[in-house]
Amino acid sequence: MKKLAARCVILLAGIYSAHAHCEWYSDTQGIMGTEVSITFWHDDPAQAQQLLADGMAEMRRLDRELSPWIESSELATLNRLAAKAPQKISSEMLFLVDKSLYFSHLTHGAFDITFASVGWFYDYREKKQPSEAQRSALLPAINYRWLKLDKTAGTLAYAHDNVRIDLGGIAKGYAVDRVAQLLENAGVRNATISAGGDSQIVGDKRGKPWIIGIKNPRDGGKEEAEAAILLPLENTAISTSGDYERYFIDQKTGERVHHIINPRTGKSVEGVVSVTILGPRGSDTDPMSTSVFVLGVEKGLALVNSLANFECIIIDKTGKVFYSDGLMPPQQN
Missing domain, CATH: 3.10.520.10 (ApbE-like domains)
Structure with a gap:
């Protein structure tokens, strides 16, 4: 009985030690033009810090590729060249454009990433908007049907010279999905990830x-x-x-x-x-x-x-x- 009791004490001590460092880990940074926050429960401080860094790195990667304002981004490159010839696109861009076109068809054009054909000329910080003449001239370019996505070839072309696209209506939601998947793959079961108005909730908050x-x-x-x-x-x-x-x-x-x-x-x-x-x-x-x-x-x-x-x-x-x-x-x- 004494040996059994000793084993129980050792076992309980091991359980206590394994969970002694369980706590919430969190970070908030300015990325994608908004405030990005990642919070999750973890029992390993070193791994938790690495996951926070990996999550923020993924957000920054997506910003570099999907921002219309970063000239080297895949999106900005498309806006410069896709009206001239079909452009080879990444599997990620193909997914996002295809998903956007799905919602365009579902909503009969209420969701349309070509809104940027006019939207590009708004500047909310400088309190500027396009003139009526400019808006009228560019309005015909807002039409998701101008986007020619070839999923087999993996290319995208714009069938109108003035078309621009902006993924602001889907990119942040996609980004929180990506970080949530990253955390779940690492075994995290309780988390919340937010980017501005978009959040992904993994599990609950430890029983509530x-x-x-x-x-x-x-x-x-x-x-x-x-x-x-x-x-x-x-x-x-x-x-x-x-x-x-x-x-x-x-x-x-x-x-x-x-x-x-x-x-x-x-x-x-x-x-x-x-x-x-x-x-x-x-x-x-x-x-x-x-x-x-x-x-x-x-x-x-x-x-x-x-x-x-x-x-x-x-x-x-x-x-x-x-x-x-x-x-x-x-x-x-």
Whole structure:
């Protein structure tokens, strides 16, 4: 009995030692034009620090390849050359363009990465937008049908001289998916990864759900923005699109000029101020949030309610909140 007791003590000591360093590890950095945060539970400090570094490195890699502002990126190269001849693209770019075209067809053009044909000429920091003449001249270039993706050859061509693309409506959602997969492959079972309005939640928060706040769309001026709605979540992706992320007020008209462009008009969408989508992957919830924002309350809810595994919360310009069929109104402040 004494030998058995001794073995039990040794065994328990081993268990205690193995979990003595279990804790949350976290890092936040400015990447992809936004704040990127990675948080997860781990029992090995050295491996945890390496995973944080690997996750941030993956975010930076994607920024280098998918940013329209970095001249050496694959995206910027496409915008320079794809209207002249088909360009060989990476498997990653093929996936993102193909996924974007899927959502363009699904939404009848509400989601369209060629919005950049006009969107390129907006500068929200400098409070500039294209003139009416410039917008009218470039508007015909906004049409996803100009994108000629050859999945067999692995090439992309633009069938209009003025076409530009921007993956801002899908890149961050894809990026959080990539980091989540990296962590899961390393054995992490409890994590949250966010890039601006896009988050991927792995597991739960050690026996309880993660509490994710949806920002009050008109509380952007405060240092600590108030959460309008709190959602208890686990094992899901969540993306929020809002007219408060990048915008300025036109001094002549008093209109809010923001970064979510209606592909049919080349102007900022009106009527909705915030859309949050819940779904399995960020590469789906990210473009869905933009799509519903452009479609508006009625058509947006109809789309989400027609799809399996997706839910949404919409806040219109009057502050009224709308929920998809599968959501009960959560706790509100």
